[in-house]
Amino acid sequence: MGFEQFGIVSFTGSTKTEKFLEFLKNNELRGTVCTECGAKFFPPRADCSNCLSDKMDWFPISGEGTLLTYTKAAFAPKGFEKDVPYVLGVAEFEGGTKVFGRIDKSVSEDSIKPGMRIKIKTVDLGEDRLSYELTGA
Secondary structure (H helix, E strand, O other), X not given: OOHHHEOOOOOOOOOXXXXXXXXXXXXXXXXXXXXXXXXXXXXXXXXXXXXXXXOEEEXXXXXOEEEEEEEEEOOXXXXXXXXXXXXXXXXXXXXXXXXXXXXXXXXXXXXXXXXXXXXXXXEEEEOOEEEEEEEEO
16 A cells, blocks of 8 residues: 555555655654755655755654634535535644645634644544644644
8 A cells, every 4th residue: 555545535656755654654744854955845745846856854743833824615626525614724833844734623613713823633534544634732
């Protein structure tokens, strides 16, 4: 089993960053960092778009972040149709890493505001599939 385990619908079974899924299995969220120029990426990238190096390593994204913005999705792409409506957000974590993801449905929509403290949690979607969500700190 490869990267096809990520999310509800995965359009690729193999990627140079499929180790991302192994981290999720261990309740960790990680991005990639270029060992040549230090540029950090999330979602993980196999190659650096800054210096074009393929020398990448992994770094953890943990602790609390700050919600920068959010939106409520009323329409959904393939595989997510039954989930609407849901809330998506962008949060900034230590070192400036920005994480885009769904906000856990247990977080009251009335409480979601830019500036609120956010954590990341891994999510078992069932049927041997994994993802992550943003949740209140």
